[in-house]
Amino acid sequence: MATITFLGAAQEVTGSCHMLESPALGRVLLDCGMHQGGDAVERIQDEQFAFDPSTIDAVLLSHAHLDHSGMLPKLYHEGFRGDILCTRATAELLSVMLHDSVGLYLRDLERTNIRNARRGKPAVEPVFDMEDVEGVLKLCRGSLYGERVDYGPAGVVCFHDAGHILGSAIVEVVLNEQSQQKTLVFSGDLGKRDSVLMNEPATLQQADVVLMESTYGDREHRDEESSLQQLRDILQQTWRRGGSVMIPAFAVGRTQDILFHLGCLHYQGELDNWQVFLDSPMAIAVTRVYDRWLDLLDGDEVRHLSDVQKTSLETFLPTLNLAIDTEESMAINRIKGGAIIIAGSGMCTGGRIRHHFKQRIWDDRNTVIFTGYQAQGTLGRILVDGAKRVKLFNEEYVIKAQIETLGGLSAHAGQGGLLDWIGHFQPAPRTLLVHGESRALDGLREALWDQQQLRAEIPSRGQSIVY
Template sequence: MDITFLGAAGGVTGSCHLVRVGDRRLLLDCGMFQGGREEEAHNRDPFPFDAAALDAVVLSHAHLDHSGRLPLLARRGFRGPVHATPATIDLARVLLRDAAHLQESDAERENRRRLRQGKGLVKPLFTADDVEAALRLFRPLDFDVPADILPGVRATLVPAGHILGAASIVLDLEEDGRRRRVAFSGDIGQDDSCMLPPPRPPDRADLVLLESTYGDRNHRARAATHEEIAGVLESAWEAGGNLFIPAFSIGRTQELLTLFAQHYDEWRLDRWLLFVDSPMAIQANTVHLRHDHLVREEARPLFAGRGLRERLPNLRETASTEESMRINSVRRGALVIAGSGMCTGGRILHHFRHNLWRRECRVMIVGYQGEGTLGRRLVDGAERVTIHGEEIRVAAGIHTIGGLSAHAGQDELAAWYGAIEGRPAVALVHGEARGREGLARRLSAAWGVQPTLPRAGELIAL
């Protein structure tokens, strides 16, 4: 029995870990690499295993950095089941279909340019057909229901609190009478989310694969974060322009809407024109309504019936391209939530082209910005950025809100691990160098453990 780390090992995207039990092979996640061109080029690399010989996949949650290469896996011969919670399956359907559309659109646009230049054509990373082939492989697995998914492999999904349906994965493995339990955290949410119940660690394990995105630091207190948001909203209104929030369509957008509904009067949101400008986020809103039993009890009324609509009467969901384009005729008072969360694509880029150079406009960054992304350049104070081949001057005010992360901070990660019986061996994944090293120091100081910091391709024997 062993585990090979094939992604999110020294970085925060491309989550993928290969588990071997005798002659059985399964993956924990099969995510897309995201960020700069060099990072994303790895998505086209061959898998370091035979996809057709793989027996199963267990998916922690729907975000593309965990699910985004499943269509490639299907194209290259994988025919086994993909186990995930029902909510994850519904959200993955939305995300993967949207990703295929973007891949095909980007390839078409690039090929028009290449034809003019007499260059060779490119193919999309995957197509809509590849996505449908992958979606046919999904099999629902409810929280806290152990399932024998392969001979010698029992999987149990535990709530992780990251996004709707997100799970930590517990694998009970058996080979030749030897038994081992592996716990893969997936992405762990904060304890005090306004929308989701807190994450729940497994009771015991022999090896823990623990995410470390924010392993070196804690987030601002929730109350301080709310005060900060209120301040940005007030200053943005006084500046006399529009406010743009690049946000992940799944998870972050719904959390923002929950906060806006809960603080509607306090934050004087009635004076804004509120837009959710993302077809994917609009579909995700519907999925949240379908699985409202998974949200916190106090937030449940917002996801039942017309609860959200009644609390946010000035909310507009702009599904079509034409509706999105009309937003740019609004010169003042538009509050626009649009994808993508790291500003690497989607409608937020079109809004930036029309507004980023306007001093009276504001941008509120509410999530993690990976190395090499446009969002990271804005956070780092870039004076000029390139969008769709055009250089844009950055005159709008950029505000970063740190406390809304869907990832746990250092204290919460340490507490999650510390609740597991016996302080098992731990490998830190899904983190850049400072996150992993910071969490390693914290765990070592607290419990004397020496975490492994695996690199891509490294193997741990069980």
């Protein structure tokens, strides 16, 4: 008998974490992610595990995004010493993601404690530090897609390409107990079939239980070509107004897609004279990781890079400027128009994008382009939902910049892609929907019944099932 307990991303999008307990495998976590939204220091201080980390035998990590991996340093800090199984590319990205995330947390915590000292409040102790990051990275065991890894007394783990970001995986777990074989498949985050750079998500055909993401379970994305035309139109309109464009950067995946698309526009003669700035040290580091793993990425786009004799995303766009230190970031403020600024973070929860908003969001010549999902409680979601004013650095700003969303550049499958993916399983497995807000979960469950007569379940946080 195996038990799954849903500890995060159950009837919510962020904080992916599910516990699998079985005599064949031991006690393992599927992901160990961070919730997103609100004040980062308060959010991290409030994160609590519903288990003793020292009793966890392993973590099966679907990919490096922080809402799937961000609590690994806390897990280590509180006693976890098991293996972290993931793909090799995920292991490399994880180093970049966790060093950046924990560095930002510690700097924010330092500022919080300075304010607390002025107000006579006690200092807040960190829940993890850089030593915990180094400890996490030493526990990583990377494998290739399709490689079957024996684990536990009688378990087998295999990662399949999820097509979401570099290294992202569908996690297949086979348990052999009392002469019976049981298969669990955890989708992780599934990519779109027409995403640039990424391969299509792998399709599996057999499972007893499937945990499937539902982020966009109630809707479809624009197709890629429509989104590219929208991007062309937004850039042309903003150029004519004499404005600049701000793009909150999802450091892994979306930034690399945007750089590729802008490079294509440049070679087609459609980029005008925009100066492009990548103002995110993490996104720069991640782009260099992507360049080292180009052979994993989609063949058509990689061939396109070769066709123009550019072997990396970083050099594909000749007008690209890299802003690594704070002085280079601040220098962008002197450019009043004609700048495309790609800056962290993707949901505007922190990072340099907020400083650029302070300089430009009140100017109606400018445009903000969102390229991915904005979680509830984040500044990005507030802007997408149509707020007229926003508070930045304790000052209020009127929002006059145009707010645009390129839905077709999402790294998640829409409803059709999710239905197609689950439809390959024969017979239909027990299906549990995770990683989605209520509307998306309900929409996908209804579509699964209407189109495939599959009765999906929507587990709540803390719920357990036995299979």
